[in-house]
Amino acid sequence: MKFFSSQCSFDYPWAHVSASAWKKYPNEMSTHVVAVDVLRREVNPATGVLTTERLITCKQNIPRWLLAVVGGRDTSYVREVSEVDPKTQVFTLRSVNLTMNNLLSVQETVTYSPHATDPSKTVFDQTARIEAYAAFQKLCNKIEDWSVDRFRQNAQLGRAGFEMVLDKLAQTVPDNMLAVTAKL
Known part of the structure; x- marks a missing residue:
């Protein structure tokens, strides 16, 4: 079992x-993310928490040796369940792989929350637990190491891409409009 963490x-x-x-x-x-489909979305009337379940479709460049060993393919699916709590201002996303989960389990948690001392900033915290299941520990280690490296690469690209999305939204939607929608 391997762990990944990023803040x-x-x-x-x-x-x-x-x-x-x-x-x-x-x-x-x-x-690598080719589609995102919303499966369910609901607001808890008592708490105001928005819960959303999504299916994320990814295409990965998986090494041929790994595909040969597990008989997999390069398209994978991830289930993501998120909760947005407008009162505490915490946005939590939990995801788990659905594809080849009998060989490799990837459980990720991401939170966005206001910076403790600077309200103009948001803290991003990401953790992942990666565990391979195989008859040989050496093979498990190799799969887990490759998965952590791939996860790290995707996280760096994801952060850079998200910065682009943040910049684009900042150019099109005034901050006071975002504050209003966050309280809804």
Whole structure:
């Protein structure tokens, strides 16, 4: 089992970042994400929390040796469940791979929350637990190491792509409009 962790802050307020998160894909930097489909969306009337379930379709450049070993393909599916709490201003996304999950489990959690001392910034926190299942530990280690490296590369590209989305939204939607929609 391997772990991945990444933290950073975006130079935008939480309302801007949380609105932009819905527009993150597709973007020029994360070309491995080819489709995002909303399966379910609901607001809890008691708490105001918005819960959304999405199916994310990815195309990965998977090494031939791995495809030969597991008999997989380069298209994969990820289930993402997110919760946006406008009262606490925490946006949490939890995702898990659906494809080849009997051979490799990837469980990711991402949170966006206001910076503790600077409300013009948003803190991004990402963690992932990656575990391979195979008869040989050496093979598990190789799959996990490759997966962590791929996850790291995709995270860097994803962050760069999200910065582009944040910039684009900042040019088209005034911050006061984002603050209003965040409170709805």
